[in-house]
Every structure is written in C-alpha cells, then in structure tokens.
Amino acid sequence: MRGFRARKVAAPQVSADVGSWLPRRSSQAGDWPVADLVAAKGDTTVSVVIPARDEEATVGDIVRTIRRDVVERHQLVDEVMVVDSRSQDATARVAAEAGATVVAQDSVLSALPGLQGKGEALWKGLAASTGDIVVFVDGDLYDFTSDYVTGLLGPLLTDDSIAYVKGFYHRPLVGAVSTDADGGGRVTELVARPLLNLYWPELAGFVQPLAGEYAGRREVLERVPFVANYGVEVGHLIDILESYGLDALAQVDLGKRTHRHQNTQALGRMSGQIMLTVFDRLERYGRLVSAEPPATMLAQFRRGESGHGVDRELVVTDLACEQRPPLATLRAADGTGLREIA
Numbered sequence: 386m387r388g389f390r391a392r393k394v395a396a397p398q399v400s401a402d403v404g405s406w407l408p409r410r411s412s413q414a415g416d417w418p419v420a421d422l423v424a425a426k427g428d429t430t431v432s433v434v435i436p437a438r439d440e441e442a443t444v445g446d447i448v449r450t451i452r453r454d455v456v457e458r459h460q461l462v463d464e465v466m467v468v469d470s471r472s473q474d475a476t477a478r479v480a481a482e483a484g485a486t487v488v489a490q491d492s493v494l495s496a497l498p499g500l501q502g503k504g505e506a507l508w509k510g511l512a513a514s515t516g517d518i519v520v521f522v523d524g525d526l527y528d529f530t531s532d533y534v535t536g537l538l539g540p541l542l543t544d545d546s547i548a549y550v551k552g553f554y555h556r557p558l559v560g561a562v563s564t565d566a567d568g569g570g571r572v573t574e575l576v577a578r579p580l581l582n583l584y585w586p587e588l589a590g591f592v593q594p595l596a597g598e599y600a601g602r603r604e605v606l607e608r609v610p611f612v613a614n615y616g617v618e619v620g621h622l623i624d625i626l627e628s629y630g631l632d633a634l635a636q637v638d639l640g641k642r643t644h645r646h647q648n649t650q651a652l653g654r655m656s657g658q659i660m661l662t663v664f665d666r667l668e669r670y671g672r673l674v675s676a677e678p679p680a681t682m683l684a685q686f687r688r689g690e691s692g693h694g695v696d697r698e699l700v701v702t703d704l705a706c707e708q709r710p711p712l713a714t715l716r717a718a719d720g721t722g723l724r725e726i727a
C-alpha cells in the first residue's frame with residue numbers, strides 16, 4: 386500500500402484585515418512617555434471618568450494616583466470625575482476627599498428617568514464631563530497605575546485617525562486562597578470572544594474586548610448609543626467598527642489588571658446582558674435576522690429556601706435594558722449645549 390501521506394492542511398488564521406490591523410494598531414503603555422504626550426496634547430482637553438458603585442475601598446487610591454502623576458506632576462489630564470452610581474457606601478466622600486469631581490449618576494440629565502447599570506454611569510459621566518478625549522477607568526482596580534491613562538491617551542494624542550482605544554492586560558483571577566495568573570476575564574473568554582469571533586471576526590484582534598479601561602474622542606463617544614448595563618463595552622466596539630471602521634480602533638498593552646471579582650451568578654447575568662446586546666446589534670446591522678426575538682428572563686438557581694420542586698432558590702432576572710441614545714442627538718433635539726442640561 387502506498388505510504389499514507391497526510392494532506393497538508395493550512396493552520397487556521399485570522400483574516401488578513403485582522404492580521405494587518407494587529408501590528409499596526411497595537412502598542413504598549415511604555416511606547417507613550419508622559420512628556421511626549423504633554424507636548425502632543427496642545428489645547429486638547431482630557432477627562433478621566435470613573436464609574437463607581439460601592440467602590441470606597443479602591444476609588445480613592447485610583448483618583449490620588451491620577452491626580453499625583455498626570456494632573457499635578459504632569460499637566461496631561463484636565464478633569465478627574467467619579468460618577469457615584471447609586472452607591473450605598475462612602476464612595477462619593479472617599480472620591481471627593483481624593484480630589485475627584487463627584488457627580489451622582491441620577492443628578493445628571495435629571496430630566497430623564499434614571500436607569501440602573503454601568504453603561505448608565507458611563508453615559509452620565511460623558512454628559513457631565515468636558516474633555517475632548519474621555520478616558521474610562523473602572524473604580525474597582527487594585528494595582529492601578531497612571532500608565533493606564535498615558536497608554537490609552539498615546540494613540541489618541543498622536544494619531545487623528547484613531548477614535549477609540551481599548552486597554553488589554555494579563556488578568557489574574559484572585560481567589561481567597563490562590564490566584565490563577567490568567568483566570569480573569571471569564572465573561573470575555575466564555576461569552577464575548579466567541580460571539581465576536583463568530584459574528585464580527587473583524588474584532589478578533591482585540592485581546593480584551595470587555596476591558597473596562599478605554600478612551601475615545603468625545604465627538605465619537607457622543608455619536609454612539611450606550612447600553613445602560615454591562616453590554617456597554619461590546620456595544621461600543623460593534624457600533625464604532627460599523628460607523629468608523631476597524632482602523633479607527635486601537636489597543637494598548639497596560640500590563641496586568643487586578644480587580645474585585647463578581648461571583649459566577651453575577652457574571653451569568655452579565656453574560657446574558659452582553660449576549661442580548663450582541664443579538665440586538667446582529668439585527669440592527671442585518672447580520673442575523675431571528676424568527677423570534679430572544680426572551681429576556683434569566684432563571685438561576687442558588688442555595689436557599691427550596692421551592693418549585695427543587696432544593697434551590699429560584700432567582701429570575703429580567704436582562705432587558707434600555708440603551709441611552711447618542712448624546713449628540715439630545716443636543717440636536719434640545720438645540721442647546723448638553724452642559725446646560727447636564
């Protein structure tokens with residue numbers, strides 16, 4: 386019998402577009418020295434907006450680090466704002482004592498009914514802040530450094546063709562007794578990355594598509610909707626890709642990110658919110674038309690009082706959420722500057 390010759394099968398590859406985008410639009414925080422950025426800044430103004438719900442343990446150090454390094458020592462950042470997202474703890478006081486401008490989420494654009502969620506906090510922070518460039522930083526970070534801010538600003542202050550920059554990092558999963566060096570980003574690895582690779586393979590090059598640290602030009606951020614809950618990040622990536630193209634997006638390696646982790650039931654709800662956002666965008670951009678809209682109720686089971694025939698507590702969450710419209714449409718409709726109605 387002739388020797389069996391395995392058919393040479395080419396190794397799977399990302400698309401040529403992603404393959405060329407990766408080296409062209411990826412950098413590291415160290416590529417952007419703060420002195421170069423101050424020189425490049427000119428009269429461009431920069432706001433850092435920190436969404437914070439019950440982050441009294443961490444928000445103060447984040448604000449102090451930003452103020453020390455890139456407000457006082459180097460005049461790179463013009464505004465440090467914390468959006469108090471209906472906190473039940475001392476987040477607002479801790480942030481104010483650290484030197485942040487603190488706005489209560491529901492006090493911004495208060496003529497509108499307030500919504501619950503991270504995206505709502507970000508949208509309100511965008512409306513209340515003033516910078517030409519806005520940097521978003523989560524308020525639950527443990528090893529935050531101002532490199533996060535300079536790294537995200539680098540591409541935006543030096544290349545007008547870039548509209549939005551995502552951070553990426555190694556993401557340890559810090560447990561009570563051990564740490565998994567790359568175990569973090571569970572929703573990213575189990576939900577967001579597979580969905581984006583299946584339906585928006587143009588975004589396959591993003592190392593951390595759900596990164597909570599990112600920055601954008603106000604003129605772009607005010608022209609995209611904000612999903613009010615945890616779907617906000619994936620919604621941004623898809624909407625900005627569709628409206629501005631892949632080359633308007635970039636990413637910067639910020640090293641390592643350690644943050645407060647939610648439990649898996651909470652991440653199950655986050656996953657559902659992200660999936661609903663992706664399904665909404667699939668319909669919106671005509672990439673998939675479903676015969677039936679997805680349901681929005683998520684039933685979860687946890688230890689607790691028995692019921693419904695099982696020795697578990699049944700917890701049902703409605704994952705549906707509103708999407709805040711692009712802020713620019715509010716201004717257009719109102720005919721005044723947002724600042725007046727913020």
Ligand SMILES: O=c1ccn([C@@H]2O[C@H](COP(=O)(O)OP(=O)(O)O)[C@@H](O)[C@H]2O)c(=O)[nH]1
Nearest residue numbers: 436437438440470502503506523524525647
């Ligand atoms: O309704 C919300 C939910 C979250 N956050 C903030 O958004 C950031 C990221 O949220 P979280 O840590 O809950 O998400 P995770 O990082 O666990 O995915 C944190 O600073 C939260 O305090 C907020 O301001 N309002």
Ligand SMILES: O=C(O)[C@@H](COP(=O)(O)O)O[C@H]1O[C@H](CO)[C@@H](O)[C@H](O)[C@H]1O
Nearest residue numbers: 569570571572573595597615618646647
């Ligand atoms: O990336 C993820 O899988 C989640 C959960 O992270 P961990 O598994 O707790 O490290 O965290 C991110 O996702 C949220 C939804 O997009 C963002 O809002 C968070 O800022 C980000 O931390």
